[in-house]
Amino acid sequence: MDNATLAATLRVAVLGAGSWGTALAALIARHGHATVLWGRDATVAAAITSAHENPRYLPGIALPDTLRATTDLASAMDGADLVLVVVPSHAFAETLHALAPHRPAGAGVAWATKGFEPGSGRFLHEVAGEVLGAGVPLAVVTGPSFAKEVAQGLPTALTVHSDDAAFARQVAAALHGPAFRAYTGEDMVGAELGGAMKNVLAVATGVADGMQLGLNARAGLITRGLNEMLRLNHAIGGKAETLMGLAGLGDLVLTCTGDLSRNRRLGLALGRGQSIADAVREIGQVVESVQTADEVMRQAERHGIELPISSAVRDVLHGRLTPADGLRQLLAREQKPEYPADLFD
Numbered sequence: 001m002d003n004a005t006l007a008a009t010l011r012v013a014v015l016g017a018g019s020w021g022t023a024l025a026a027l028i029a030r031h032g033h034a035t036v037l038w039g040r041d042a043t044v045a046a047a048i049t050s051a052h053e054n055p056r057y058l059p060g061i062a063l064p065d066t067l068r069a070t071t072d073l074a075s076a077m078d079g080a081d082l083v084l085v086v087v088p089s090h091a092f093a094e095t096l097h098a099l100a101p102h103r104p105a106g107a108g109v110a111w112a113t114k115g116f117e118p119g120s121g122r123f124l125h126e127v128a129g130e131v132l133g134a135g136v137p138l139a140v141v142t143g144p145s146f147a148k149e150v151a152q153g154l155p156t157a158l159t160v161h162s163d164d165a166a167f168a169r170q171v172a173a174a175l176h177g178p179a180f181r182a183y184t185g186e187d188m189v190g191a192e193l194g195g196a197m198k199n200v201l202a203v204a205t206g207v208a209d210g211m212q213l214g215l216n217a218r219a220g221l222i223t224r225g226l227n228e229m230l231r232l233n234h235a236i237g238g239k240a241e242t243l244m245g246l247a248g249l250g251d252l253v254l255t256c257t258g259d260l261s262r263n264r265r266l267g268l269a270l271g272r273g274q275s276i277a278d279a280v281r282e283i284g285q286v287v288e289s290v291q292t293a294d295e296v297m298r299q300a301e302r303h304g305i306e307l308p309i310s311s312a313v314r315d316v317l318h319g320r321l322t323p324a325d326g327l328r329q330l331l332a333r334e335q336k337p338e339y340p341a342d343l344f345d
Contacts, residue, residue: 089115206267
């Protein structure tokens with residue numbers, strides 16, 4: 001794939017008209033690509049096309065006049081050069097099965113979904129490979145990004161990882177623009193782990209802040225959380241440098257400290273004594289950490305890795321542990337070296 005191809009105007013189908021899907025579709029449309037956004041809500045789709053606003057997820061933010069939305073999946077996929085899936089992880093496999101019959105020959109599939117397949121704990125690239133079959137270029141788009149800020153045109157940096165370097169560059173080129181930097185990499189495992197696991201750790205820091213434990217505690221949880229990410233990443237064959245970049249550390253810091261994060265807000269509510277049900281209802285959107293914590297620990301147990309922070313978050317989210325008890329449990333752990341001797345071997 002040469003530079004002329006990368007720079008060419010593309011027809012892009014973005015599947016998922018929530019806040020993140022809408023923000024990415026708007027970004028790509030502003031870069032001059034013919035962009036169609038698919039969603040299930042006819043009222044939202046009509047508002048995006050006619051009023052140039054997503055009143056449900058991004059109220060008050062103007063979207064490009066050129067962005068069109070539809071509830072017809074076949075229409076959205078028609079002639080697409082690139083498909084970008086932006087749905088919650090629990091809907092990922094279903095969406096892939098739905099798009100597969102409509103995917104034009106040669107169109108690669110990327111996703112900005114973070115998480116694991118519910119129940120199996122499989123990485124999303126494994127699910128995509130199984131559903132779409134060999135020969136379809138695949139890529140994951142991940143990194144520190146709040147949808148609202150991207151939709152507003154504020155500066156953002158993300159990374160695109162793929163086993164197919166040319167496809168990674170094509171996806172990055174569609175995203176890259178004056179206020180948006182898109183990097184590339186080839187470590188899909190590490191990139192997906194970072195994007196999923198940071199949601200679990202954001203709950204932990206939110207709980208600590210909700211309990212008013214101070215900035216020292218927040219910094220400690222973020223750093224030890226990164227340690228947990230690195231250890232699990234090492235066990236599954238990811239690259240350490242991936243987690244020291246946008247897909248890991250960058251996303252972790254943003255999600256743990258920014259109040260636009262749904263997972264952090266969940267933790268804040270729990271730390272202040274709210275129930276999980278009330279907190280999720282108040283947030284009003286999918287909170288990925290509730291399911292992701294189970295899958296992170298499934299991966300950890302499969303590889304014999306101890307993850308005390310992630311384990312405590314899982315137990316708090318299932319009501320087996322109170323936030324205060326979780327804190328006491330973490331503080332009571334024995335003293336040890338900061339990093340295992342073989343972590344970066």
